[in-house]
Amino acid sequence: MCGIAGIFHPATPKPVDPARLVAMADAMAHRGPDGAGVWTAPGIGLAHRRLSIIDVAGSPQPMQDGDLVVSYNGEIYNYKALRAELAATGAMFRTDGDTEVLLHGWRKWGEGLLDRLTGMFAFALWDGTAQTLFLARDRFGVKPLHYAQLTDGSIAFASELKGLLAHPLLRREPDIRAVEDFMALGYVPDDACLITGVHKLPAGHFLPLRRGKPLTVPRQWWDIDFSRRARGSAADLADELLQRMRAAVTSRMVSDVPLGAFLSGGVDSSAVVALMAEASGQAVKTCTIGFNETDHDESAYAAQIAQRFATDHRARTVASDDFDLIGRLAAAFDEPFADASALATWQVCALARETVTVALSGDGADEALAGYRRYKFQAAEERARSLIPSALRRPLFGGLGRLWPKADWAPRPLRFKTTLLALADDGAEAYARSVGVTTPAIRGRLFSDAARRALGGHRAEERYVDAMRDAPARDAIDRAQYADIKHWLPGDILTKVDRTSMDVSLEAREPLLDHELVQFCASLPASMRLRRGEGKWLMKRALRRHLPDDILHRRKMGFVTPVSAWFRGPLADEAQRLARSPTLADTGWFDMPAIERLAADHRAGRAEHGRTLWQLAMLDRSLVRLFP
Known part of the structure; x- marks a missing residue:
């Protein structure tokens, strides 16, 4: 895995300072501790940090082939x-890795190269003949790519935001809409x-960015x-699903360096290990993180799978109140990130x-x-909505929902206020x-x-509503899954795994996100x-x-982090501090007495x-770093 960066002058071929490229790439040295490279030409410069996985001794980057x-x-x-297909048409390969495929593939197929790629990627390809910089990102957003137009008119890009922040011409002005989205x-x-x-x-x-042309979308x-x-019996489709999973896992085991797996003891990681x-x-080398609180600990299930498949297993027990990593996580993510399971994800990556x-x-x-329980609730609520006309449903359930007392402490099925208000809305609004x-x-x-x-009037939920209403889908579950794949998956899950793994220079691979496998699942x-409230039915x-x-x-657990208990216990002082935070107060975005009341309650x-x-704690720390 690697970090990439670059600068492009679209209007005139002004020189690119290599020192700026080095600074941008070095800000992401954790993504590539094994090597670094810079390439410049009039009006364009590319930089690279390398974590060697395939063709360890070869394939230096940026990689050049003629005008590419x-x-x-x-x-x-x-x-x-x-490689074999391209070589059969005359392509001459000088390395043994996958990078050179992009160069020869672009020369042969142009933009059509993307459709032929199976994998995770973000890349920048300069075509000197066409005077075009081509930036591309994989289907699900496993690998990140940020870009911005700078004050001198140039376009800068980097794998992580910190790479762009290393450029002195990037204006650091906060966007209040992103704060709404984050909250x-x-x-x-x-x-x-x-x-x-x-x-x-x-x-x-x-x-595509072309010399002499304005920035496109x-x-x-x-x-x-x-x-x-898809058509077929459950037995036949289950067999096909297993074969597709098997092919996806096997293809991702190719590596010239030691390879292993995360093993939580849940269905998904256990399937990959099997x-x-x-x-x-x-x-197979496997590892798991256990917690010192039984309610949050899955290590016994992981040990069961490790024994079943005779893996080379390592486990480490950590404190469930290990919040000393907050500062490191804020630095790793750049922008505020409040999925508290990132703490445990970082720990298993480090192990x-x-x-x-x-x-x-x-x-x-x-x-x-x-697989998420929210799909079960969404399906049940949609069935209930279908039984009552919206003209009656909204005043009936909306009125009851407003009168019903809140019960934040209860499991969702017993939080009738939330359920009633959801039933009053349409499915997209409720799911959002x-x-x-x-x-x-x-x-x-x-x-x-x-x-x-x-x-x-900007409203964070609107993107979910739009995605569900415009989804290429047949029913409510289709639409909910589609919206999650468009927003939750790249924004939360894949960002979490990328930043925590890269922070310790580890490459994480997601075989269950093989695009042909996921498309097959979407057709089921x-x-x-x-089925009957159980997600991943055919997979099981x-x-x-x-x-x-x-x-x-067994009931899905995940990497649960008890943040609510923290703020009533060891982080109680932190809750009070937030209400007095000069960083939050100076933004002018918040009613500070309201934060104090919320913390006290x-x-x-x-x-x-x-x-x-x-x-609020993660936002506070990120603002200090982004706007010093």
Whole structure:
């Protein structure tokens, strides 16, 4: 895995200072500790930091072939097949890695190269003949790419925001809309950035920049499609699903450096380990993080799978109140990131890096096969909505919801206020709120009058509503999954894994996000993804011969971090400090007495605001770094 950066002068071929490129790349040295390179020509410069995985001794970057130069971050899993195809048409390869495939593939197929790639990637390719800089990002957004137009008219890009921040001409002005997005969702989504003028190339998009032409908008080259349905019996489709999973896992085991897997003991990581063990001639290296609180600890399940498949297993128990990593996480993510499971994800990445350089994860199956519990609730609510006309449903459920007392402490099925208000809305609006962290009502109380005016009606949930209404889909579950793949997956899950793994110079691979596998899952009848309230139904059926029932059907836990308990215990002082934070106060965005009341209510147990306090804590730390 690597870090890339570059500068392009679209108007005139002004010289690019190599020192600036070095500074941008060195800000991301953790992404590539094994090598560095810079290439410049009139009006263009590319930089690279390398984590050596394939062709360790060769394939330096930026890599040049005649008038083509590329700086690339990622892995192309089908590169050997593409090399053979290109070589058969006369391409001459000088290296043994996957990078050179991009150069010869561009010369042969142009933009059509993207459709042929299987993998995770973000790359910048300069075509000197066409005087075009081509930026591209993989289908799901596994690998990041930020870009901005600077005050001198140049375009700068980098894998991480900190790479752009190393350029002195980047204006550091905050975008209040991104603050609304973060407070709603717990992350800054891929269509937003906390720094005005900085953009993230969307997943499945490319951006062509041509000399002498104005800055264009990204163009979509791939999208998931839930509108088609596969035909066949459950048994036949389960067999096909397993075969596709097997192929995806095997293709991601190619590596010239030590390789292993994260093993939580859940269905997804256990499935990956099972298929790795089947394909490997030696013991698979696995690792897991356990917690010192039984309610949060899954290490016994991981040990069960490790024993079943005779893996070379390592486990480490950490304190569930290990919040000393907050500062390091703020530095790793740049923008505020409030998914508290990032703490545990960083810890398992650090443990893995002690023995391997590449680790396979089970990420992606929940989005592809309706594994989250919220899909179950969404399906049930949609059935209820269909029984009552909207003209009656909205006043009936809306009135009851407004009268019903809040019960933040209760499990969701017993939080009738939330359910009633959801039933009063249409499915897209209700789902958009369900994936959020801080509700619109609480955000309204926390934001100052000036902030609300500056937002000008911008609403974080609207992107979810738009995605669900425009989705290529047949039913409610299709639409919810589509919206999550467009927003939650790249903005939260993949950002979390990329930043935590790269912070310790580890490459993480997600075989269950193989694009052909995910498209097959999207074509399955909804009842084979979610049946009788159980998500990933067909996947569990397909794995019955590989995994025991107590792994397949146990309640999903995930990397739970008890932030609510922290803010009533060891972080109680932190909650009080937030209400007096000069950083938050100086923005003018917040009603500081409202933060103080929110913190006091949480500490006293009168309300549940732990996740909102965590958001404010992460925002506070990020603002200090971004706007010193």
